[in-house]
Amino acid sequence: xxxxxxxxxxxxxxxxxxxxxxxxxxxxxxxxxxxxxxxxxxxxxxxxxxxxxxxxxxxxxxxxxxxxxxxxxxxxxxxxxxxxxxxxxxxxxxxxxxxxxxxxxxxxxxxxxxxxxxxxxxxxxxxxxxxxxxxxxxxxx
Numbered sequence: 001x002x003x004x005x006x007x008x009x010x011x012x013x014x015x016x017x018x019x020x021x022x023x024x025x026x027x028x029x030x031x032x033x034x035x036x037x038x039x040x041x042x043x044x045x046x047x048x049x050x051x052x053x054x055x056x057x058x059x060x061x062x063x064x065x066x067x068x069x070x071x072x073x074x075x076x077x078x079x080x081x082x083x084x085x086x087x088x089x090x091x092x093x094x095x096x097x098x099x100x101x102x103x104x105x106x107x108x109x110x111x112x113x114x115x116x117x118x119x120x121x122x123x124x125x126x127x128x129x130x131x132x133x134x135x136x137x138x139x140x141x
Contacts (some may be wrong), residue, residue: 007054012087014040014051032133033093045141052134055088059127066120075108078116080125082108089130097126 001013034048041047062085067075082105089098100123108116 006034007050008058008066008084010056011051011058012084032130034137036091049138052138056131056134057090058085058088059131063124063127066124069115070117072115075116077118079105080110085127092130094126094130097123097130100126 001009005013034052037048037051041051062081064079065081068108069075069081082101084100086098086105089101100119103110103121104119111119
């Protein structure tokens with residue numbers, strides 16, 4: 001990672017360096033799992049909180065971009081946004097969100113505009129749900 005870098009770049013780099021988890025058998029699993037993040041933090045709560053805040057901001061940014069790109073039918077922008085959020089979603093064990101993001105990323109060219117809008121709506125609801133949980137966890141710490 002070269003300077004200057006964004007917080008999002010840092011989070012994505014950390015995620016890439018952590019060994020990949022095996023696939024969860026239930027693709028609808030939406031159980032947030034912070035165990036790996038807490039383990040790599042070495043007990044540094046400030047680090048965990050900052051990583052959670054980064055995910056929250058990344059999710060909120062993704063929602064705004066999805067809305068913007070879907071209005072102007074920018075499929076490349078939609079694909080890029082889905083791709084950037086997929087790794088953090090998988091890392092948090094949010095398999096349902098991850099699968100929806102990958103579906104959007106990999107199939108956006110073949111999906112009808114209405115299907116893309118519906119999929120973005122599902123993704124937005126999931127991001128909001130996860131962000132709500134993460135904000136509660138931050139407040140607990």
